[in-house]
Amino acid sequence: MHTVTPRGTTRSGAVDWITAGLAGLLLISATACAGPETTPPAAPAPAASSAASNAASAAPTAESPAPAPGAVPPDPGTAAGKALDVLATIPVKGRAPKTGYSREQFGQAWADVDRNGCDTRNDVLRRDLTALALKPGTGDCVVLSGILNDPYTATLINFLRGNSTSSAVQIDHVVALSDAWQKGAQQLTAAQRLALANDPLNLLAVDGPSNQQKSDGDAATWLPPNKSYRCDYVARQISVKSSYGLWVTQAEHDAMARILGGCPDTTTSGSQVTPAAAAQVPAAPADPAPAPAAPAPAAAYYANCAAARAAGAAPLRAGQPGYREQMDGDRDGVACE
Structure with a gap:
């Protein structure tokens, strides 16, 4: 048999070259005979409960490190469930003294907690109003006018920004900050109180006179005139109080339970302030x-x-x-x- 040696290669080098080629052919042949590697299918895992799925999705990952204890409100979703069930988990206590309360305890009004360049008040107006007109040069932040389908009165209200007209539509803290202060917020951190005051879950654009009438009342002393909204209103208060570890008075608990008795399937939702955003909120806005x-x-x-x-x-x-x-x-x- 005549062996052809590649040009420029010594005879001993040719042997090595031929040996390597044969090894490669054997490897290819073995792979072709074996066929593609298959793995027997694993037995299907039992379906996880929705509660377990929520817990898994809320668990911190390497890309989303766990925040420092006490630095942020509870993870969004902790208050989710049927409103009556969540209400049963909220402590019932007496109202604490209002001593030490001021609006400043909850940070500067309408801080930009989500860092989107717009203050919280305009964020809520953009969310709740339709037919919006936005002020040029403000990055689509400042709302000049719009129409509110008011949940408290079930009426349509025209909003027009101005010294004598803006008050027709006001942003209500569903759980009033004064009420929150007397029911546990005194024990929250400054960052948690700032988050509570700016959490979209706790904010609604509403009829101004109704908001003034409500003042700092709870469910035992004030409910929306629009009876068809009362179930959602009470469920929203329960969501906020559960998310931020606040309590209710006995009269408040009983009023909430009475309303929800007529709509037992009404559900709640968790805080809408992300842990990352809340953790970065300083006592004053980043760009005062x-x-x-x-x-x-x-x-x-x-x-x-x-x-x-x-x-x-x-x-x-x-x-x-x-x-x-x-x-x-x-x-x-x-x-x-």
Whole structure:
């Protein structure tokens, strides 16, 4: 047999070359005979319960590390379930004193907790209103006008941004912050209280006069005039209180149970503030508004918003010299907007 040696290759090198080629052919032949590798199918696993699935989806992963204890509200979804069942898990206690309460305990009004560049108030207006008109140059944040299908009164309300018109539509804390303070929020961290005040779950755009009438009432002292919305309203309060570890009074519990008795299948939902967003929320916004050109003196008093603007002090925020609730038409903590 005549062996052909590749050009430029020594005879000993040719032997190595031929040996390697034969080894490769044997490997290919063995693979072809064996056929594709197959793995016997595993026995189907039993279907996981929805509760287990929720728990698995909420578990922290390497890409989403667990937040530090006490830094954030409970994971979204912890309050999900039938409202009556969730209500049964909420402690029943007496109302604590209101001592120490102020709006500032829940952070600056309408902080941008989700870091989308828009304050929470405008986020809620964009969510709840239709036929929106947005202010140019604001990154589609500021709502100039729209139509609200009000859940509290079952009426259509035209919203028009302005000093004398904005108050027709107000953003209601479904669980009033004062009520939350007296039922457990005193024990929350500053970040948790800020999250509670800005959680979309706890916020609704509603009829201004109805919101004023409600004030800081709970389900035992105030319910929406629109009776068809009461089941969802009470379920929303239960969702918030369960998500943030708040309690209810006996009268409040009984009122909630009575309403839900007529709609026992009404469900709740969990907090809508993501742990990552809540953990990053500082005591003040990351990009605070620039200070007024002429700050108001300590004893400042303005007869009206026109006077505040003339002095260069508008807008006035709750806690600043010169701020008065009478000048804050929509009671959002910012007067003379």
